[in-house]
Amino acid sequence: MFKSFNCLIILLTILLFSCQSKVDFFSKKPVDRIETHNEPAIPEEINGMILIPGGWFAMGSKQKADERPVHKVYVKSFYLDKYEVTVEEYRRFCVATGRRMPIQPFWNSDNHPVVNVSWYDARAYAKWACKRLPTEAEWEYAARAGGKNLSYPLKVERAYIKSYGNIADFSLFQKEYRRTVLNNYEDGFPYTSPVGYFPPNPFGIYDLEGNVLEWCADWYDSHYYSQSPAENPTGPAKGNYKVIRGGSWNRSGEYLRTTFRTWYPPQCTFNFLGFRCAMDVEVVQQQKKSSPYLTDLN
16 A cells, blocks of 8 residues: 555656646747857858968068068958959949940950059959959968968979969060060960969969969068068058069069068059959848848849
8 A cells, every 4th residue: 555655656756747747848948059150151162263261370581681570460261363363354344333444465366364553454354243353461461372371383293294374484585585584484374374374272272373463452561571470461551662563474483482572552553463352251242131042143
């Protein structure tokens, strides 16, 4: 009798606990559930631009006075054009804005990088395309694939030769014998080449080591590295020259270095100087919020 009574008590306790659990399950919100509202996913590539994931890197080198000191810099994530802006793309901008198309050399076709554009021209195009010019720090960070110790050339195999990109080579020497060129190298193009013809860097960006030099957003200062802020530096507030980065079809030797800095007055134009654009991640997020199915930012 006593054992039966104990069993009855235990059974009633189990039933009561089970009912209470069901009430709690249906009437109470689990305390470990957190409501989240995710931002739209950031695409790795959009409209010909590659997402460059941000991070710290050692900017500069000991090779040249204006590349010193080597200093730690943080670059936030941003988008960068996969290719240099082409003649065709720039012509569309000129038609849309009523701007005069700069005269292109006879060897520059629609799928080649546009040249003979000033820094002001490049900035105007970037603004029209809802983009901007990359900062010098962003450019070097991307060229070095996130700050890796990369120097030109990339030395990747293409068509049974070691490709250094489109730089000053034997084909240029045949046209202009006074040029200093890389010995025992032939890239097949004495002047510019179609964008993306040579292999990309590890981030998937093309022609950083050659084809044409590229305008950056920053003013140039040979001593800027000694006073540069650690995070997202944008260059001096003012100056007389704009930073130029990269390699080009008419350069070889010491220019084949990811850290090499060049500068020109912003009004200058040359047949070896072009540009590519950058874009902030926040701009892409905002664009995707306003149009979730957006695939073309222009």
